[in-house]
Amino acid sequence: MKGMGNMGGMMKQMQKMQKKMMQAQDELHEMTFEASAGGGMVTVTANGKKEITDVQIKEEVVDPDDIDMLQDLILAATNDVIKQIEDKTNDTMGQFTKGLNMPGMF
Template identity: 90%
Template sequence: MKGNMNNMMKQMQKMQKKMMQAQDELHEMSFEASAGGGMVTITANGKKEITDIAIKEEVVDPDDIEMLQDLIIAATNDVLKQIDDKTNQQMGQFTKGLNMPGMF
């Protein structure tokens, strides 16, 4: 019985190390999304930190600030969804089959 427990602990440690490596890889990834046919482009890393915002000059209209705001929101939500999807895909392999609510 003690041998089984030691073996299981080693497997858990190995899985934890793989999870940390996968999480580090995710954090280093770059994600990009655009809205308005490329008028607004948002870039973020896997930590959900916005690293760049590119706005084409022709979309900046002082009389229509709401449109620009909507484009920024749409591109930001899209890039955050991409990060969530990639995180679920990459980290989900570790929680597959485990009934653990709140895990990825």
């Protein structure tokens, strides 16, 4: 059965690729991402798991009469940091799915 040896080699390749994918994902999860809004008035930090780990707000942006602006800055910085994580994840993990038609994989 000649075809069976080829199947075994393909399985080894798949296992190797899976191990590399898991390693890449672990590395992504350990990364730190940061985004700011309002010229650095609000800075949001997150890890590669999309968990917000820190929010810094400069004192001068805290205006009780303009809470809406502060909320907008926080939203902008948070959305930016999440987009950075998604872009990096797609770039990193996309190398494993190039040429494969696997919708919704990541």
